[in-house]
Structure formats: C-alpha cells, structure tokens
Amino acid sequence: MRTADRIASLPPYLFAEIDRKAGLKRAQGIDVISLGIGDPDRPTPERIVEAMGRAIHVPRNHQYPSYAGAPSYRKACSEWMQRRFGVDVDPDTETLALIGSKEGIAHLFVAFVDPGDVTLVPGAGYPVYYTGGVMVGGETYWMPMTEENGFLADFESTPADVLGRAKMMFLSYPNNPTSAIANEAYFDRAIAFAREHDLLLVHDNAYSEIGYDGYRPPSLLERPGARDVAIELFSCSKAYNMTGWRVAFACGNAKAIKALSTVKSNIDSGVFTAVQDAAIEAFAGPPSEIDELCAMYQRRRDLVMEALGKIGIQAAMPKATIYIWAKVPEGYTSASFAEKILEEADVIVPAGSAYGPSGEGFIRISLTTPDERLEEAVARIEASL
Numbered sequence: 155m156r157t158a159d160r161i162a163s164l165p166p167y168l169f170a171e172i173d174r175k176a177g178l179k180r181a182q183g184i185d186v187i188s189l190g191i192g193d194p195d196r197p198t199p200e201r202i203v204e205a206m207g208r209a210i211h212v213p214r215n216h217q218y219p220s221y222a223g224a225p226s227y228r229k230a231c232s233e234w235m236q237r238r239f240g241v242d243v244d245p246d247t248e249t250l251a252l253i254g255s256k257e258g259i260a261h262l263f264v265a266f267v268d269p270g271d272v273t274l275v276p277g278a279g280y281p282v283y284y285t286g287g288v289m290v291g292g293e294t295y296w297m298p299m300t301e302e303n304g305f306l307a308d309f310e311s312t313p314a315d316v317l318g319r320a321k322m323m324f325l326s327y328p329n330n331p332t333s334a335i336a337n338e339a340y341f342d343r344a345i346a347f348a349r350e351h352d353l354l355l356v357h358d359n360a361y362s363e364i365g366y367d368g369y370r371p372p373s374l375l376e377r378p379g380a381r382d383v384a385i386e387l388f389s390c391s392k393a394y395n396m397t398g399w400r401v402a403f404a405c406g407n408a409k410a411i412k413a414l415s416t417v418k419s420n421i422d423s424g425v426f427t428a429v430q431d432a433a434i435e436a437f438a439g440p441p442s443e444i445d446e447l448c449a450m451y452q453r454r455r456d457l458v459m460e461a462l463g464k465i466g467i468q469a470a471m472p473k474a475t476i477y478i479w480a481k482v483p484e485g486y487t488s489a490s491f492a493e494k495i496l497e498e499a500d501v502i503v504p505a506g507s508a509y510g511p512s513g514e515g516f517i518r519i520s521l522t523t524p525d526e527r528l529e530e531a532v533a534r535i536e537a538s539l
C-alpha cells in the first residue's frame with residue numbers, strides 16, 4: 155500500500171503530537187496539566203443543549219441535511235451578523251454552513267488553490283492555513299508578524315514574484331496564537347491589498363465574541379468594500395463552548411461562498427440539521443451570557459498575567475482571545491522551553507514556533523483550564539525555573 159506524498163509532507167497535527175507525549179506521562183500516573191489546546195472547559199449553555207434535545211426528536215432531521223445549511227440556519231446567521239455588527243449578508247448567496255471553521259479553511263484550498271499557487275499565511279497562525287496548502291500542492295508565503303508590528307501580519311512586504319502567484323490570504327484578528335487585535339486602518343489596507351492583487355481575503359474571526367476590558371471585536375465585513383474581496387468565518391466553538399458540536403459559518407463574497415459550497419457538496423453532506431437547530435438557539439442567546447464567559451476568561455487572564463509577572467516571564471496583556479502569548483526566557487528556544495516545562499513541570503504549553511516562523515521565541519498559554527489548575531500550573535512552572 156502506498157499513501158500519497160502529501161501525507162508524508164504534512165507535519166504531525168500540532169496537538170496530536172502534544173497529546174501523544176502527555177499520554178505517555180499520564181500512563182505513568184503523572185498528573186499532567188494542559189494549557190495547550192484552546193478547548194473551552196465549561197459546558198455548552200443548557201438552553202442550547204435543550205434545543206438539541208428537541209431537535210433530535212424531529213424525524214426530518216434524521217435525513218441528509220441541506221448542503222449549504224438549512225434556510226432557517228442561514229437566516230439566523232445573517233440576522234446575527236446584522237444584530238452583532240450591523241452587517242447585511244444575504245442568507246442564500248452570502249452565507250454557508252460549515253462543519254466547524256476548520257473544515258471551511260481546509261476546503262477553501264480545494265476551491266482556490268491549484269498546484270504551485272501561493273497562499274499568504276500569517277507568520278504565526280492556525281495550523282490549517284499551512285496544512286491546507288500542503289494538501290493541494292500549494293505553496294505558503296509566511297507574512298512576518300513581530301512584536302514591533304503588533305503581530306499584524308505584514309502583507310505589504312510580500313515580494314512581487316510571490317504576489318504574482320498568490321490567490322488567497324488569511325488573516326485572523328483577534329489572533330490565535332498571539333492574541334493581537336487589529337484596527338480598522340489595518341483591515342482597510344488588507345482589503346485594498348486584496349483588491350489590487352486579485353486575492354481572496356479570508357478573515358477567520360473565531361474569537362469575535364471573546365474580548366476584555368470592554369473591547370468588542372469587529373467584523374472585517376463592517377469595512378467598506380470588504381464584501382468585494384473577502385469572506386469571514388465565524389464559529390460557535392469558542393463563543394458558546396461548542397467545540398464538540400462542529401458548527402460554524404462562512405459569509406461574505408458570493409463568488410467565494412459559491413466556490414466553497416461547490417467543493418463541499420462533493421465532499422461532505424452538510425451539518426447535522428439538529429446541530430444547526432441548536433446553533434440557531436446559540437445565536438439567539440442573551441448578551442449577558444457572553445459577558446459572563448468573557449468575565450471568567452478575564453479573571454483567568456489576570457491570574458496568569460500576575461503569576462507570570464512574578465516569575466519574570468513577559469507577555470502583553472491580551473485584549474481578546476483565550477490565549478496569553480508569553481516570551482520564552484533568555485537562553486531558550488520556543489521548543490526547548492516548552493519541552494522543559496513538560497519534562498520538569500508536567501505542564502503542556504505549545505511552542506510558538508509550531509504556529510509558524512514568527513512564533514519563535516514565544517509560548518502560548520491557553521485559558522481554558524479551571525482557575526485552581528491554572529494557578530497550580532504556573533506554580534509548577536515557577537518551581538522548574
């Protein structure tokens with residue numbers, strides 16, 4: 155049996171490798187604390203679980219779902235965009251149900267990238283922006299992200315010969331892994347750049363609901379002209395503690411939505427309709443629920459930031475997302491520091507370099523762990539230093 159070359163050229167999925175190492179420790183009876191994957195520890199709100207309970211008893215929901223998403227789901231997505239951002243998207247032509255944003259990201263490569271085409275990818279970003287390209291024989295150009303540029307991916311320095319072959323550009327603010335946020339001027343420059351170079355701009359807005367100190371992340375589609383060049387991805391995963399449900403949506407440019415929909419209808423058969431019904435309930439939630447979620451993460455953020463400050467590890471105070479992007483101490487690389495923490499403190503923190511070349515020199519700490527465990531983890535890191 156011979157597998158495709160693309161399998162050999164994929165790096166192991168970031169968290170699969172971390173899980174393997176932690177599994178070995180746990181098998182020895184060691185209490186490993188994971189500050190690794192961004193997977194909310196709190197359950198899905200009861201009102202959403204109840205909606206699922208009702209939807210699962212509807213026989214129609216047991217049949218194949220609509221490929222693009224039920225009309226009621228796409229309408230709910232569109233209404234949510236209007237309520238939340240004041241953005242109008244047509245439910246039929248400008249929205250598309252996704253089996254999680256990850257699925258949408260991977261399939262965008264099938265829709266837009268031919269072998270040899272280039273995708274502009276944030277220097278530190280969600281791993282599928284890179285692996286999605288590998289899957290289709292595309293090339294990746296890593297846009298530099300530095301502390302000095304506020305971790306705003308620098309697309310403007312892309313060499314002309316690369317740009318000539320580029321088809322698609324990913325951005326994601328509030329950002330995973332750096333927790334950086336972007337302002338309107340940056341979005342406007344990205345839109346103008348995509349227009350000038352005939353690129354699809356994909357804005358992955360997975361953390362649109364998770365902001366602190368009064369900050370509410372915007373939608374790229376609020377910006378003038380965005381819809382001419384861009385689509386945006388939203389997900390129930392982080393906003394409603396629904397990572398296991400696999401439900402998200404894409405919205406924006408109709409041509410891009412149609413291309414992605416064409417690919418998907420040949421690969422998957424859509425999101426379980428009962429899950430779409432649950433997501434409709436999710437979008438209808440009271441703002442107080444999101445406020446409470448953000449307050450919880452904000453408390454954890456403050457707790458970890460204070461503890462890191464005490465042990466001399468530097469990190470910028472996040473305004474959004476569920477991550478702290480911390481600098482590794484002098485004398486370590488990202489990987490050697492992450493390795494030391496796993497070996498000596500039994501704490502999992504991903505090396506920044508695993509997110510791309512701009513991640514070197516950093517580790518990412520996820521706040522999706524209960525307070526006591528977070529405190530314990532930081533105390534163990536301190537003891538290991």
Ligand SMILES: *Cc1c(COP(=O)(O)O)cnc(C)c1O
Binds near residue numbers: 390392397
């Ligand atoms: C969590 C995350 C996703 C994946 O979301 P799903 O909808 O669960 O697939 C996509 N992009 C970023 C940046 C994320 O952090």
